Amino acid sequence: MNIDDIVRGIFQQNIRSVAKGISFVENNPSEADLIVNPIFEKTGNARIIGITGSPGAGKSTLTDKIARIINQKGLSVGVIAIDPSSPFSGGAVLGDRIRMNSLSTVEGIYIRSMATRGMLGGLNRACLDAVDILDAAGFDYILVETVGVGQDEVDIVKVSDLNIVVLVPGMGDDIQALKAGIMEIADIFAVNKSDRNGVDKLLTILNHFKTISEKDTPIFQTVATSGKGVNDLVNFLVNTVNKKDTKSINERRQERLKYRLVKIIQEKSVDLILSKSGRNFDDEINSILSRKKTPYDVANKLMELLCK
Ligand SMILES: Nc1nc2c(ncn2[C@@H]2O[C@H](COP(=O)(O)OP(=O)(O)OP(=O)(O)O)[C@@H](O)[C@H]2O)c(=O)[nH]1
Ligand SMILES: [Mg+2]
CATH class of the missing domain: 3.40.50.300 (P-loop containing nucleotide triphosphate hydrolases)
Structure with missing residues (x-):
């Protein structure tokens, strides 16, 4: 089943498609937008x-x-x-x-x-x-x-x-x-x-x-x-x-969207840093362990990877 089929199925309240869609966003964090973008309007x-x-x-x-x-x-x-x-x-x-x-x-x-x-x-x-x-x-x-x-x-x-x-x-x-x-x-x-x-x-x-x-x-x-x-x-x-x-429903919904944006940014940033750094922080962690660097030093350095 491809993405278009899943999306169409979701709109038709097809339970198999709903289940597939949820599995997809669970298992493919970096591609969740393929499902969420086309359905969001609804x-x-x-x-x-x-x-x-x-x-x-x-x-x-x-x-x-x-x-x-x-x-x-x-x-x-x-x-x-x-x-x-x-x-x-x-x-x-x-x-x-x-x-x-x-x-x-x-x-x-x-x-x-x-x-x-x-x-x-x-x-x-x-x-x-x-x-x-x-x-x-x-x-x-x-x-x-x-x-x-x-x-x-x-x-x-x-x-x-x-x-x-x-x-x-x-x-x-x-x-x-x-x-x-x-x-x-x-x-x-x-x-x-x-x-x-x-x-x-x-x-x-x-x-x-x-x-x-x-x-x-x-x-x-x-x-x-x-x-x-x-x-x-x-x-x-x-x-x-x-x-x-x-008013209060809207306030809650605004809060929800803000929270969600933060979650997406967090996940995307961490994913990007992990992939660009080769998913191996051993050297950095050892440099913190030996007190050559602080956790903030290392975090700042890793975050520079986001702009590269
Ligand atoms: N006596 C009694 N037992 C209850 C009541 N509600 C639930 N139980 C029992 O309490 C146990 C736990 O119920 P769950 O519904 O699984 O509780 P839960 O909060 O979802 O548990 P977790 O998701 O594992 O945190 C089960 O054995 C239920 O049958 C109740 O009102 N009275
Ligand atoms: Mg439970």
Whole structure:
């Protein structure tokens, strides 16, 4: 299948083409524009929702339920799970994923896992390209699941129209989350695994956070495995992204484009430097190790390669 066929297929919401397009931008960083350029004009219509939280918080299970409920409203949903460890490992969910990856959009849900390989933390350029592909394919909603460790939880805010932060009672998570700076990015809190002990304690902490931050972030108690509470969350979500004043959506989108430009420039610069320097920094690293040069000296010298 050539690029033109892939692009045409994306416009026709052909799932095979969508999958091929995403694989292409993942595997061919220096040629991703071959796909993104011709589709870009058709992007900007999807609602992009970030779903983040600690490992094992139930993000994938919740994402799956959210996707189904949105889909039941007659809307199509694309899911990108940035999840190196256990992407959609639940049996039924995995079965769906294989089915959806390989067949059509009959169900209107497409789930794609993307590896974090090669990422220096956070969402990478390929993920943003994949969002474009789903957007151009006409998916109404795009859900992006990331594990809230490192920089991820801060990055997700830069790509999404609305963020759900998934918290769970117990495990000291409540306190850690406050530290991780994950709280500030939430437009919705999902207190998942609310069938477990410790919900009240977590709610107390969240309400305290709301008081001090003066943000009226809604809290939904969910049990992702049974679906309890997820309907209410989705209704709020859909209403919010539909009525959200254009100013704040536009601000977020500007932020998203700025972030994306930086990501593209970073990746292209590093690629160029790596290829022009023969991908071998041993001499430079040894000169830093022996304190003959500083890391800044070496970086500046390598960056001169960009202009050559
Ligand atoms: N008791 C209970 N278990 C849940 C709930 N939601 C998810 N689980 C279970 O928690 C485990 C982890 O769920 P996942 O959906 O894979 O969690 P995740 O956050 O996507 O995990 P990673 O992507 O690996 O970080 C699974 O065994 C789920 O069945 C819930 O509301 N209650
Ligand atoms: Mg997961």
